[in-house]
Amino acid sequence: MTLELLPRERRVLGPGAVHVPDWLDVARQRELVEACRGWASEGPGIRAATLPNGGRMTVRMVCLGWHWIPYRYSRTRDDQDGSPAIPFPGWLGDLGRAAVRDAYGDPLLAYEPDVAIVNHYADDARMGLHRDVEEKAPDPVVSLSLGAPCVFRFGNTESRGRPWTDVELRSGDLIVFGGESRRAYHGVPGLLPHTAADLADIGLGRGRLNITLRVSGLG
Template sequence: MTGPGLFARPPEEIAPGAVHVPDWLGPAEQRALVESCRTWARPPAGLREVRLPGGGRMTVRQFGLGRHWFPYGYARTAVDGDGQPVKAMPPELAELGRRAVRAAYGQGAAQDPYDIALINYYDGDARMGMHKDRDERSAAPVVSLSLGDTCVFRFGNTETRTKPYTDVELHSGDLFVFGGPSRFAYHGVPRTLSGTAPPEAGLEGRLNITLRVSGL
């Protein structure tokens, strides 16, 4: 089943420090985030195709807030896009990151200021290969929010891109946080399930908002 079902999906620890919280964002909050992403994705320093060092291009399109990510670092301008200054990190996203960590780890969880948002757009053919989020100078947890189409999220181990890994379906509104022993685990998105977005999200395809602490 690829949408809200008859039975609640309880939070689950996928690996030590990696927590899936289903249905964390309600329909109104999802729709508001989608509309905000549409605004943030406009030029300057807007949604772009990411060019890889070997000459290829990622199938996922992306933009950043707070800082611009490029393979493999961060900049204040869209150095591999239009070269314009990156939009500021919205305070509401920084607060959302703090809320998310508390939802995953409990009220006593340590809090760091989230100062980067990387926002990825997946159409039906897009996917993300197994990789680590290791360009930050902070080991604070990564916060991942899903909007729109359901995807298969593959969460692996810290040593290799291959097994063991766990495949998790992330639906619109789901939260996934990974930190602690799993902060530098390999992860990716082998496929997106087209046409599964809830109508109230107002989105075709999938948006993934990842919130990070740069340590820069």
């Protein structure tokens, strides 16, 4: 892990959108990597979702609580073997609550996520600008970064065009976006240069993991 001469500062990306660098310590990152590895191997395993136009996403994903299929949720893995979605663990909800409270500086905020999407980015993977609109609840999205650094592009709520803000995300970083920014377009144009040694401390062999927590509002 690279040591910083000067600590990176938290940054407000928009109304209700906050970047908190180095929120996860190395030990917690290792634990999350191991958890992701277990989820990815459970049942039919991790997969690259197929879009309605027939294209396949370059990011591979596994879902907890509810299974995401472009562009809907299901309790079962309908695009795989039809098995139930992996249960959403209570300890992950606790982590999400801590993230929201730290990002917004309010120790009393309530947050009850019931969905997690774990994305794995290989070196050539990317995520186009999109909005998280399948959820019926207005609660914030919590995004945790593990592994390789990337560019995170945070846009506006009206279109995929400018204005947007590009942020370098590193392993352990936290993004929370809610309020007026809850439906903002966002994406990952690509990973940044890194080596295997950069990932060794957290036990990740290659690429980047992103864990996003949401409140579905689906009952």
